[in-house]
């Protein structure tokens with residue numbers, strides 16, 4: 582059973598000429614991070630807000646673990662969902678700890694249980710509890726506020742996380758470290774996450790799958806690699822920059838283009854790459870070092886080499 586099912590979901594706001602969401606149908610598997618991507622006004626936020634019933638569809642239905650959410654009490658539904666928005670939405674007059682404790686208190690957890698949960702979550706988002714517990718939101722940077730926002734959304738251990746451009750207002754470097762955090766948290770906790778973004782790089786980095794919306798309709802719902810290599814139409818191709826070879830290379834592992842060599846293969850260069858790295862990193866190392874053959878090292882042993890030609894070939898052949 583899919584974690585979330587959208588079944589012919591439409592929403593037309595009163596007094597508007599076009600539906601904001603038009604016939605969205607798809608299944609989202611448990612534990613997947615799905616990025617909803619598309620240009621401004623295409624319906625991303627509206628899709629998200631129908632899942633926690635901030636908006637109700639005009640027609641169609643949404644199922645959470647097989648249950649039609651319309652048949653659930655809104656409070657019961659929202660207790661199962663963590664929600665993170667762009668401006669963290671933290672309560673300004675409450676400390677970090679109090680902000681995180683909001684949902685556990687609603688769920689009537691004992692004091693000792695939610696106190697230890699606060700420390701656990703602050704550690705998870707890499708804000709040492711002894712430093713940050715008693716601060717107020719205004720005493721945090723934008724990136725730290727978003728970390729607390731993520732911790733707060735995770736506090737009640739929800740099945741599902743809805744994240745609406747959570748890092749949209751954050752500078753590029755901090756955004757990247759927050760993205761890393763989300764990937765690490767996701768590997769650890771395996772939440773189902775719906776993540777709205779209009780940033781293609783972010784979608785490619787984070788998404789197990791990407792749902793591309795255009796004028797309220799899904800134009801493609803697939804893995805980043807399939808979308809880049811088989812864009813459904815010109816709109817998707819342009820949106821993704823699908824012709825960008827570097828982008829494709831960043832999704833392809835070193836091993837896919839490596840020529841295997843025997844362990845006694847002689848090499849001189851001291852720069853090497855690991856098999857789990859990607860071809861984009863390999864290419865930049867090759868160009869930086871000016872070497873002809875880049876050794877691929879696994880646990881201190883050479884297992885293969887990469888050359889400019891093998892990388893080019895891999896990209897052209899589309900061995901994806």
Ligand SMILES: Nc1ncnc2c1ncn2[C@@H]1O[C@H](COP(=O)(O)OP(=O)(O)OP(=O)(O)O)[C@@H](O)[C@H]1O
Pocket residue numbers: 594595597601619620621622623624625626627628779
């Ligand atoms: N409450 C509302 N009442 C009327 N129209 C609305 C309402 N909310 C959204 N819309 C319209 O629905 C469409 C989709 O809006 P939505 O906010 O879902 O887009 P989006 O893809 O999230 O955009 P952005 O990236 O700019 O946030 C837009 O045309 C918007 O103007």
